Amino acid sequence: MKSAKKPVGRLLVLASILIGSAMASKVQAQVGSYSQMARMQAQMRARSNSAMGQMARMQGQAASRNGAASGMIRQQHRTIVAELLGTRAILHRADHDYNGMRMRAIGQIDVALRHLGHRSTNPAAMNGGAGGNARGKVSNVGNSNGGRMPQATSDAHLRQAIQRLQTIQQQMTNLPNASRHPQAGASIQRAIADLNQALTIR
Numbered sequence: 001m002k003s004a005k006k007p008v009g010r011l012l013v014l015a016s017i018l019i020g021s022a023m024a025s026k027v028q029a030q031v032g033s034y035s036q037m038a039r040m041q042a043q044m045r046a047r048s049n050s051a052m053g054q055m056a057r058m059q060g061q062a063a064s065r066n067g068a069a070s071g072m073i074r075q076q077h078r079t080i081v082a083e084l085l086g087t088r089a090i091l092h093r094a095d096h097d098y099n100g101m102r103m104r105a106i107g108q109i110d111v112a113l114r115h116l117g118h119r120s121t122n123p124a125a126m127n128g129g130a131g132g133n134a135r136g137k138v139s140n141v142g143n144s145n146g147g148r149m150p151q152a153t154s155d156a157h158l159r160q161a162i163q164r165l166q167t168i169q170q171q172m173t174n175l176p177n178a179s180r181h182p183q184a185g186a187s188i189q190r191a192i193a194d195l196n197q198a199l200t201i202r
Helices: 001-091 099-113 121-129 151-173 182-198
Strands: none
Touching: 001 099, 001 151, 099 151, 099 182, 151 182
8 A cells, every 4th residue: 555655645746846837837927928018018108208208399399480480470560560650751751742642541551550550650659760850740851942842852752652562562471371461451552552643643
């Protein structure tokens, strides 16, 4: 009986060793799987962080470009407003009436200025720095014969104003679509038409 039990005991020991080895292999496989999964998750997090960082950089660059573009548009608007104010002052220096067409053109320029966000259309504020005196009354350079400006000189002022308004129109065309202010452009076009008609009046 003792000799029969020995092989059985050895078999049990061998079986337990085999089972333990199999379980250890299974545990090692699971640990390896967990480690691989952790590495994959770490790689995914790294790629996600990299993508988010790249997106943030792209958004920052886009915001910087948009800010620069907005600043450029604001500067262009200021330039256009300044040109309109200067043109208005030129028309005030032309002292002939032209059957009211000169003042109609000035009124259209005022409308354009309001569309562009310029609040003040007070002649004293507009003309003081562009050929006028501190009270806003424009001095008529070259006047003679009772203070009346020669017709040719007055006409020259109107032609100069037309050229400036045409240049302003081109500047507004170069603005982005959302910043062109079509109402202001239409008023400028009407001012040009009024001045062209004024030049036919004697």
